[in-house]
Amino acid sequence: MSLSLTPVHDHDADDAAWWRHAVIYQIYPRSFADGDGNGIGDLPGARAKLGYLKDLGVDAVWFSPFFVSPQADAGYDVADYRDIDPLFGTLADFEGLLQDAEQLGLKIIVDLVPNHSSDEHPWFQAALASPPGSPERARYMFRDGHGDGGWEPPNNWESVFGGPAWTRVTEADGTPGQWYLHLFDTKQPDFNWDNAEVHQEFLDILSFWGERGVAGFRVDVAAGLVKKPGLPDYDGTHDQMNADADVQPTANAPMWDQDGVHAIFESWRALLDTYGEPDRILCAEAWVHPPERAALYVRPTEFHQAFNFYFLECPWRAADYRRVITDSLRVCDTVGAPATWVLSNHDVVRHATRLALPVGERRPNGIFATDPQPDLELGLRRARAGTAMMLGLTGSAYVYQGEELGLPEATELPDELREDPVYLRTGKEQAGRDGCRVPLPWAAGEPGLGFGPTGKTWLPQPDSFAPLAADAQDGVEGSTLELYRSLLRLRHERELGLGSLSFVEDYADPDVLAFVNTGRNDAYPTLVVVNFGAEPVALPAGAEVLVASGPLVDEGVPTDTTVWAALSE
Template identity: 55%
Template sequence: MPRTRIRQNTATPWWRSAVIYQVYIRSFADGNGDGIGDIAGLRARLPYLEELGVDAVWINPWYPSPMADGGYDVADYRAIDPGFGTLAEAEEMIAEAHGLGIRVVLDIVPNHTSDQHRWFTEALQAPPGSPERDRYVFRDGRGPDGSLPPNDWRSRFGGRAWTRVTEPDGSPGQWYLHLFAPEQPDLNWASREVRAEFESILRFWFDRGVDGFRIDVAHGLAKDPALPDLGIPEDLVFENERHRDSHPHWDQDEVHEIYRTWRKIAESYGGDRVFVAEAHVAPDRLPLYVRQDELHTAFNFSFLKAAWDPAELRAVIDRSVTSLGEVGAPSTWVLSNHDVPRHVTRYGRTVTVTREHDEGAGPSDRELGLRRARAAALLMLALPGSAYVYQGEELGLWEVEDLPEEALQDPTWERSGHTVRGRDGCRVPLPWSGSDSPFGFGPKGSKPWLPQPAGWEGVSAQTQSGTPGSMLELYRAALRLRQEQPGFRGEGLRWLDAPEGVLAFERSPVLRCVVNLSEKPYALPRNWGVLLTSDRVTGGLVPPDTAVWLWGGGPAARPTRPRS
């Protein structure tokens, strides 16, 4: 049945309980056959997202970019990369999504630009101390001839965080900061011009109907102007102490002034525009980003990084609900994204791997990982707050760990001296249909930008659609029930007594979630009906690594459609 079109200004903002689907556009759907996902492919698949039941899509950067870092090196924030389409197509896509009841959230990348951005080109042509250079973080080098970098900071992709430029007269010149790739120079957020530019960019896209922004590296905009050393050994490739009590380029207090201004801009547009922060900060610092006059939500990376362990998961859930609730913000749950190994693979390992630089974690048991991923989906979607679904997780896709080296494109691969493979394994183009590559990702005969593994025909959207017990039908059923059942409304959660290794909580007097993480079957309580299960439950016994949604309290709580 068609969904209700978007309604604005409801009593409870939509984003407090939304399910948002992440579209890594290069790998979602290819409409023109060049092997790269695009807006045409996304528009063609909007009905799929409507049927899935999501409330919004978050689209990774679609701006013009040399693609040194998959689009996170932006050359123009007010246009669309020609490989993805045109601005007119983007506007049409936004309108079409809204017509299906799906909101649109864009990625914004404020920490750095591309080195091909007009501003950086102007900075290289201008002298030291010029207004053009003040837009970025340029400094003289150390040593008698300035040949040493200004400090010992490391790039997140490996190696130094500084690159020396050649001045217009041909002489060795200043150094510029890049906390990521050299092609991504960091902006200077102490500059009023930088702040005004991004305020204008926000308005540009809000004027085109965008419903919000995911803020890349939200914790990194402000830097300690003294640029102090971190005490990192010269031979260390990556910095490995990100959460210090006081870090000179992460989580500086000055970022909050920026976000208070952004919040005012969003509120001036009405319609519940929203921000979500990618803020890798200590858990006790995260609530500072989502105070009532700052950002609306922030990704819960503690939940994403948690091992498949009942005590750890409960502690993360408790801390998140309590600490964020104290500032009036909802929790935001996520299991996978474009920067970490897919959770089917993570959960199949004895060691939890959550970062792109974690290597050597050993083999993964795919069957075990899939079973746990199904249970984790019902756990996540039963929790109060909003949830993010990374494209392909509803198909049960796993991390592609055997991509040929010549296919790898993540900058970490080169920056680490070919020792860290990076994030390409979670970015392989989706399988939609068919028995061989491109599996419906693009027209038959086209070659996806990353090779798809053999065997993906068994997990394509076409194969799983309408198949009882498939991962896709599990997600469809869960999202439908989450929308329809009154027990999911509100933001409360109450833990129930349960044996060791079992998580059981109540969302309302008529809705419960039980997740068995123990090694023994768990007997369900009597007089409660089963709404949905992640795996087969027989005789009232929940097997290990299985989740169940339960209802009680009379006909009002019964499912309005048959269970999938």
């Protein structure tokens, strides 16, 4: 058949490295699976579910932090980067998990948190016990205050989590002392990346885990390590996760996306490259604007991947997705990097709920029970269509635990159970991220929906989770779990992660997005059609449906539905 095509991306090399086309599954450890029955997920629980992930069809697994931590920010406040928190298990548990994963052909990626440590880290405790100007304090961002007696903070910066970004310490002699910077919670002091000891420490940490066989590192707050010299006041938004593209929170902000970060990551890449095949990778969490700035992080001497947050934030409209996909592939191609697509993670409202919110409005940071409640049926239909669109694209993709079950955001959590520092530091005005972190449902008929052997769960599971439990969907035609399995199987078989991509211009309807992914070397031309409009749209004559995100109608592809179809010559 003949289609009118606009090419936007050429296919990748036949011998492209694994990470250029991988699908990577994110495990949020405390909410994935509980092995010991205390209601909190752990490494033994995750290890027991590796077979499930292999059957799902992913290539690698990224674990959010499991290091020793007081858990002020769910493990993103690290007290010891070289050991496992007893909450999650032991180093022996992790090494056993690595061995099992290797036997299954799954790679393991760990989370690295280099912007800040816990205030309970030995380095920070030593800093508190040492005088101003000491080598111990030089590892962090300590500064004298302004005004009489230093009672004013060093500048006007605000925390991403709400409130001031500075906290004053009490010196060893009991007097009010210096201030330290924390772009996040007070218990997360920022490292000083002008300090050589900090540089060497993280190279050593990379080596510690690299030598144990991990396949790479997802790097938290990658754009925040270096601050502008002099730490000048800043009157723009301080929120790196701001969803309003017109605001561009990182543009010219002195705490985000400073050019000096790139030398750090070049040294990390040089270290990981010494391991040889298979590649050990770095993936950047970098909420930066515009896309051209984000591309700088994935130059050949730095990160292998960077999450595509433009795709995650895109409004549910055909024209918006076409623009984001085009721009993303264009800027990645300028530096020879693959696009890395993502729709959900542990920091945002789950896309099975988010996509049912009013189109074009800013994404909320969590949803309260008293807020207007999104339509779960609409959200799931769009989420399935959105995932089918994402997995049909070339490059790499990340899947957040539970999205393969179609889990919605848990919006009815009792406020007294919320643990996210966002909720507390915003004066309880923002619900925060607990709603996307609720423990997974594994068995519909068991206590705690099979999360662990005792039925305990650290956050309560909503009633909507029970019919979405993994065992309730396993083998059920049309279930979200089986849809993900089909999409991932076909993506691998048709080598879509390596393919060229062209937009199809044959549809006059502006609510239709259609593209062709050729697979490697044009071997498997696959038509992907996404209908964002109210009326059904027809497939081209001769197109053979491979998979659809929802039921089709006689007229073709109905609203909020994505179809993959094989194209014949």
